[in-house]
Amino acid sequence: xxxxxxxxxxxxxxxxxxxxxxxxxxxxxxxxxxxxxxxxxxxxxxxxxxxxxxxxxxxxxxxxxxxxxxxxxxxxxxxxxxxxxxxxxx
Amino acid sequence: xxxxxxxxxxxxxxxxxxxxxxxxxxxxxxxxxxxxxxxxxxxxxxxxxxxxxxxxxxxxxxxxxxxxxxxxxxxxxxxxxxxxxxxxxxxxxxxxxxxxxxxxxxxxxxxxxxxxxxxxxxxxxxxxxxxxxxxxxxxxxxxxxxxxxxxxxxxxxxxxxxxxxxxxxxxxxxxxxxxxxxxxxxxxxxxxxxxxxxxxxxxxxxxxxxxxxxxxxxxxxxxxxxxxxxxxxxxxxxxxxxxxxxxxxxxxxxxxxxxxxxxxxxxxxxxxxxxxxxxxxxxxxxxxxx
Numbered sequence: 001x002x003x004x005x006x007x008x009x010x011x012x013x014x015x016x017x018x019x020x021x022x023x024x025x026x027x028x029x030x031x032x033x034x035x036x037x038x039x040x041x042x043x044x045x046x047x048x049x050x051x052x053x054x055x056x057x058x059x060x061x062x063x064x065x066x067x068x069x070x071x072x073x074x075x076x077x078x079x080x081x082x083x084x085x086x087x088x089x090x
Numbered sequence: 091x092x093x094x095x096x097x098x099x100x101x102x103x104x105x106x107x108x109x110x111x112x113x114x115x116x117x118x119x120x121x122x123x124x125x126x127x128x129x130x131x132x133x134x135x136x137x138x139x140x141x142x143x144x145x146x147x148x149x150x151x152x153x154x155x156x157x158x159x160x161x162x163x164x165x166x167x168x169x170x171x172x173x174x175x176x177x178x179x180x181x182x183x184x185x186x187x188x189x190x191x192x193x194x195x196x197x198x199x200x201x202x203x204x205x206x207x208x209x210x211x212x213x214x215x216x217x218x219x220x221x222x223x224x225x226x227x228x229x230x231x232x233x234x235x236x237x238x239x240x241x242x243x244x245x246x247x248x249x250x251x252x253x254x255x256x257x258x259x260x261x262x263x264x265x266x267x268x269x270x271x272x273x274x275x276x277x278x279x280x281x282x283x284x285x286x287x288x289x290x291x292x293x294x295x296x297x298x299x300x301x302x303x304x305x306x307x308x309x310x311x312x313x314x315x316x317x318x319x320x321x322x323x324x325x326x327x328x329x330x331x332x333x334x335x336x337x338x339x340x341x342x343x344x345x346x347x348x349x350x351x352x353x354x355x356x357x358x359x360x361x362x363x364x365x366x367x368x369x370x371x372x373x374x375x376x377x378x379x380x
Contacts, residue, residue, distance in 0.1 A: 004116070005123045005135045014119060042369055043376070055365065058358050065140060066147040072140060 017054070024050055038090040049090055053083045118357070125350035142351035152352060154327065155335040156359075162331060163310040166249045170306055171299065173250070174257025179291070181262055192262075195255040207319025210248040214320070234321060238328040245317045245329055252316070253306060260302045264295035296374055304367040311360060332356055 024047055035043040044052070057079040064075035125142055127135040146152050177195075182188040201209075214234050216222040225232040234244040268290065276286045314333040317323065323330035323338070330338075336356065340349035 003133065004120045005127060005129075005133075007123060007126060007135075007137060010119075010123050010126060013122070042373055051365070055358070055362060059362070062143065062147065062355065062358075065143055069144070 020050060020054075040090055044090055046087075049086050052090060053079075053086045056082055056086065121350045121353055123350075124346045125354055126347075128347050131344070138347055142347040143355075145348055146351045146355060149348075151327075151335065152355075155330055155332050158328075158330065159311060159332045162246070162313070163307055165246055166253075166310050167303060167306055169246070169250050170254045170257050171303060174254050174302065175261050175295070175299070177254065177258040178261035178265055179287070181258070183266070192259070195258055198252050198255055199259075201252070203315035204319055206248060206252050207316040210244060210251075210316070211320045214244050236325055238325055241321045241325060241329050244320060248316055248320065249310065249313070253309070257299075257302045257306065260298045261295055264298040265291060268294045297371065297378065300367065300371045300374060304364065304371070307363065307367070308360070311363075 027046060033045060035045045035048075037043055060079050060082060061072070061075045064078065065072060068075075124135075126138060126140070128138045129135050181191045181195075198206075213219045214222045214232075216226045216233060222232060222234075231237070232240050234240045272290045272294075273286070276290060281289070312333050313331055314337065317329045317331060318334055321329045323334045327335075333356075336349055336352055339345050339352060
């Protein structure tokens with residue numbers, strides 16, 4: 001594992017993503033759902049919305065770093081608002 | 091009667107999962123780890139935080155490479171897709187000539203990237219290459235090692251030569267799947283050639299064309315070997331596309347941290363565009379299904 005050059009923050013980062021994936025898999029098995037059509041006019045399931053949230057969050061973080069440049073943790077607040085919006089309307 | 095649902099079949103996917111983890115997920119995780127650290131070799135790493143991402147976001151070099159890459163992909167798509175459709179529409183539908191066309195069209199697809207690069211590298215040379223020599227003799231100034239326009243034209247024509255047949259073959263497959271009844275109905279309505287194309291052929295080809303666009307986009311967006319062999323990214327940096335720049339940074343300069351940050355951003359852009367294509371494709375299929 002040494003060659004992978006792990007650090008605590010990246011380990012936490014991947015741990016959180018792994019937990020999210022497991023949680024959503026369990027949710028999908030316990031509470032099956034039918035896809036719905038939201039503002040993007042495409043059918044999405046919870047998993048799709050998680051993907052859109054994660055991908056969008058990556059771009060939000062990069063944009064924050066590029067345009068604001070300081071206080072990176074605050075970008076997570078924007079991500080949380082974005083996530084809520086995606087799960088509510090997409 | 092209720093259908094019993096058995097999810098055990100998912101276990102059959104496990105080997106693929108292991109393979110993908112080994113070949114993609116674990117290397118990607120390592121890249122993420124590299125992107126937040128600095129190294130001087132010897133497998134020793136020092137925490138750098140988001141410094142490399144910040145550097146890359148304000149790096150003119152990366153934005154220039156991205157702009158060149160986007161321009162290259164846009165140009166080759168704008169040429170290869172219409173040209174591929176045009177070729178497919180004019181290919182014989184059946185018989186000996188259809189088979190011959192298919193074989194001839196597949197030939198460029200079988201040639202490895204570096205060989206394609208070498209072919210064009212020699213073909214374009216003014217001293218011994220057929221194309222370069224002929225252009226020089228008729229008085230056209232053409233030198234892809236010194237002139238930016240010539241270098242761009244060479245890499246674009248090379249890509250068109252290599253990959254248009256893929257689009258043509260896919261479009262041809264789409265055309266072959268249209269039942270004759272559609273054409274007969276169009277004939278009864280005295281539809282023009284354009285109307286037949288616009289309302290019958292194009293909609294029926296939409297699915298395969300999306301696949302063709304996705305494949306060509308992905309391939310052109312990560313193109314490395316052909317321009318590297320022909321121009322080496324030059325003259326200057328004129329044909330240094332994203333992957334060429336990335337390899338220079340990661341292996342040439344051994345700047346693992348910045349290169350890792352660069353490749354994560356590269357990956358995110360590809361992921362976003364592929365997701366858009368994929369979503370459009372799936373929705374097209376669903377609309378057709380309805």
